[in-house]
Amino acid sequence: MEEDLIKSLCGIVGEENVKSDIVDRYCYSMDASLYSSIPDVVVFPQTTDHVSEIMKFANTNGIPVTPRGAATGLCGGAVPLKGGIVIDLSKMNKILEIDLDNFCVRVEPGVIQNELNQVLNKRGFFFPPTPGSKKMCTIGGMISTNAGGMTAVKYGVTRNFVLGLKVVLASGEVLELGGKTLKRSLGLDLLQLFVGTEGTLGIITEALLRIIPLPEETAVIVAPFKDVYEATKTVNSVLSRTVPAAIEIMDRGIIKAVNAYIKELKLPEVEAILYFEVDGTREEVQRQIEIIVETCKKHKSLNVQWTADPEKKLMLWQGREAAGGAIMNLDRRLVRVYEAEDVCVPISKIPDMVKRFQEISKKYGIPVGLYGHAGDGNIHSGVLIDVRNPEEWRKLKNLTREVYETAMSLGGNISAEHGIGALRAEWMRRIHGEGLKYIKKIKEAFDPKGILNPGKLGM
């Protein structure tokens, strides 16, 4: 069987685009999560036709297929849990069209976010959704997880920027969805249906994305607070008057970790620091700075700093940028694990979520640093455990459960932008309730044999 499989795939994409030796397969057994599972074969299609032919073959033979972009996902979405074929889309990485008359670009799924923006920036445009992994992550992966990032406060998430998709279904059929218009009312919207489904309904082989003109100017404002509640109230007060591009938060744990990581930064070791980014015309940016500085001071921020100078901006952002890397400094004997790392709550509930998270961390003796996107209630966590100790894993599981229960009881959810993958698959029933029955029926309509990314999203 396995030889037949490889021969057939070589027939579709050519020998040079099929990898089947154990070293290659091992490399493709992982993504950025802790999951791993070795595929039977890795294939690199270069066209929609290639993907369609691969799917026809896989569907006829009931072979599992796992699509893969840059595999930066934290939930095991790109891990081939049931073996079979990994379709690596990284060679489909061309920008096919830049249409400045209609404010959109057409790209293949393997295009990297930052590389797209480098090209667009030169033309005075940008594609706003910006995950932390922007230098590696692909557009296909971003659409598959409805990726968010810092600027979702003002610009929205990836879903809001997807104008069109070419999708290959389990059967090999190709759907062309959407187009270069911002509006449509054409009944059930299949385009929107595919966003965020992590390759369980089809494989994206082309995307039409909305782009927007670069703002004239951007500025950064940094404000430390003695009290998490005051910091969060500031977020609400600011949003009542103006919409910044980004509002980020770091808690005491992360601040300490960052100070240990970059000695010369010397962040004030307070309960919370807020970072704001504003953009727009020069006049607009000035006005937003005024509003935000005034609001921060009203909420007892200790020492508000701001700048529109490009170099100074980078310096001010440095603290927030270092958060991810600094987390290991919470305790150097422990390892960061990605669990309970992406909860989202209504913004008024951020202080409750932060406080409860810190209490749960204390209860289980697991160090946790909190940071993230305060402007949309999305809190990321750095959770550290001794990965060689099974007892720590058990504690982690309980901590995660309590954190998720807390987020949901506050009216929030358990993943804002990272997705479900394998990591949160067992939570699908809790999240969707009776709706899960219908989600499964839709899955069955598109993929009756269940070959598309099996083992993910509770499918």
Added chain:
Amino acid sequence: MEEDLIKSLCGIVGEENVKSDIVDRYCYSMDASLYSSIPDVVVFPQTTDHVSEIMKFANTNGIPVTPRGAATGLCGGAVPLKGGIVIDLSKMNKILEIDLDNFCVRVEPGVIQNELNQVLNKRGFFFPPTPGSKKMCTIGGMISTNAGGMTAVKYGVTRNFVLGLKVVLASGEVLELGGKTLKRSLGLDLLQLFVGTEGTLGIITEALLRIIPLPEETAVIVAPFKDVYEATKTVNSVLSRTVPAAIEIMDRGIIKAVNAYIKELKLPEVEAILYFEVDGTREEVQRQIEIIVETCKKHKSLNVQWTADPEKKLMLWQGREAAGGAIMNLDRRLVRVYEAEDVCVPISKIPDMVKRFQEISKKYGIPVGLYGHAGDGNIHSGVLIDVRNPEEWRKLKNLTREVYETAMSLGGNISAEHGIGALRAEWMRRIHGEGLKYIKKIKEAFDPKGILNPGKLGM
């Protein structure tokens, strides 16, 4: 059977909320389209439980159910084509919660757009999507058609503002979807699935909507052009530098009709007039006016006028506001019919669409005036025929076909914001291609007996 039906419904909602005499039923046989069909009974639920009980009863007995808001729809979406039950949701019209801490409101589906905004405006907030029918249309209807309106250029369509939904399915089951967060990545998004499905998948009984702070100031800019191409190029040039809240256009036909309708307006009888609305902080508005006036002049606009004064603003808007009412003045012997009234094209294709539409109008001898949302390529038309002449209806059908073919060949679509309903049902296959098969499977998963709004959207 009919008596049993009425008795059962009275048992659920009380006698006073069931109407079955012929006069009432006749009133509920229509919406704002030309379709009509008399229902067996009209029922006014007041709670989600009511709707759920009605659906259980209808599903058990295979009775068609047509949900209805204010029935302002132009495509027959609220007309009970197969008889059965009309569920009028106009008594479910309470604003249930205003949560300014989390920038959202929870409403029943019968709440009227403008009434919601009157309440919100007093608190310094607004709900941006604004259809022309804002003084009558309901939130439930807006969600069901993914309504757009003038301000979609800057703020987006209804879909972008729906945070949560309570939906009653054909089975009577109730799904609670979404929540008070702006971000989620939880797999297949049922919330998004229901938007724009015109009551064919379920009945919305509650909605959680995103709201935003009122801008400090708004202003209007009006610019006449000798040439439609120059007007459209202006739209693109402006959008490359700044995003106004609205960009509207009227063609020569509509301008003439408006001048005949309001004698003292004396609009310049040119090929096209553009209307811009800008909003934001005072500084931002001033800057946007500068950019737009400068850009219009560069594109040879004849006499650009602008104002931020509330009274003068109303005066300047008067021309555009009168467009709908003025259309009859194109030819007073004829009647306006709603066909080919909502096409959408990529904005660079507006001049081609306008020119082709005018040519098709001439070819069939059917007077047409064009206006609409230039900022998102959505062109509305006023089409006039002698409704007593069957030959005119045949011509209209051909005109419509040619207009739709043109819109699609330009990369656009046949409805931006009005929907499909019965009017465009036969176009579903052309619009969705192979995708229609999957849309029908999803419909079947949610409504196996096909009782929800039958005869619409090709279902």
